[in-house]
C-alpha cells in the first residue's frame with residue numbers, strides 16, 4: 001500500500017486510470033494529470049486559490065449559452081486555441097497558408113454570392129475589393145474553391161452582436177472561378193474588443209491587458225481533396241498588431257490596403273490582395289475549426 005503524499009499522488013492517480021481501453025484517451029488523461037499536478041506543486045497552490053479557480057471555471061461555464069462559448073474565449077485568451085492551430089498546421093504541408101482563429105462570430109449559413117458582389121448590406125464605411133487566388137501547395141489554382149468570409153462593421157461589431165440571427169450583414173460565400181480566382185467587395189477591416197462582459201473579461205482586466213484584436217477579416221476556404229483552411233487577414237499598422245488578445249496574428253497573414261492597384265479586378269476601389277494555399281488532404285478529413293458557429297451550438301443543444 002503506497003503512502004499518498006504530495007509526490008506519490010501523481011503516480012497513484014495515473015495508475016488508477018491505466019485500464020482505460022481507448023489508448024488516446026489514456027495518453028491524454030495521464031499527461032493531463034501529470035502536468036496539472038506538476039503545476040500545482042510548482043505554484044504551491046493553496047486551498048483558497050484552488051477554490052478561486054473552481055469559482056472562476058464555474059462562472060465561465062455559467063456564462064455559456066446556446067449562443068455564447070465562454071470556454072472557447074478562455075482558450076483563445078490563454079493562447080491555447082492558437083497553439084492547437086499551430087500544431088494542426090504542422091501536421092499539414094509547410095507551404096500552406098497559416099491558420100488563424102475561427103472566433104465566435106462565424107456562421108455556417110451565410111448567403112451564397114456571385115464573384116464581385118458586395119458583402120455589405122447594412123453598414124456604412126470604406127469599401128475595398130478583396131481578391132486573389134486559391135491554390136495548392138505548388139501554386140496551381142484550385143477550381144471552384146469555396147471561400148467563406150465575415151467581418152465586423154466600422155464600429156467593430158459583427159451582425160450577430162447587433163441584430164437577431166435572421167439579419168445577416170458583412171458575410172458571404174463565394175465560389176472561385178476555374179483558376180481558383182476570387183474577388184468580392186467588403187469594408188476595410190476594423191479592430192475591436194473581444195467580449196469583455198464575462199469572467200474572461202474580468203481575467204483580462206485583472207491582467208491589465210487591453211482586450212483588443214487588430215483589424216481583420218475572416219476566411220474559411222475549402223475544396224474537395226484539400227484540408228479546410230480557417231484563417232484571417234490582418235491589417236498592417238494596426239495599433240494592436242503585435243499584441244492581439246487571442247494571439248491570432250502571424251506575419252504571413254498581415255496585408256496592406258493598396259489605394260492604386262491597376263491589377264485589381266475593380267481598380268477604382270482600394271484593394272487587398274491575398275493568395276491562399278491549401279494543403280492536400282492526407283488520411284481522414286480533419287477540421288481546422290478551433291471555435292464554433294453559434295447556430296451549430298444551438299442545434300447541438302437541442
Ligand code: BEZ
Nearest residue numbers: 076101103104105194246
Ligand atoms: C474573432 O476574431 O472574431 C474572435 C476570435 C476570438 C475571440 C473573440 C473574437
Ligand code: FE
Nearest residue numbers: 103105216218
Ligand atoms: Fe473577428
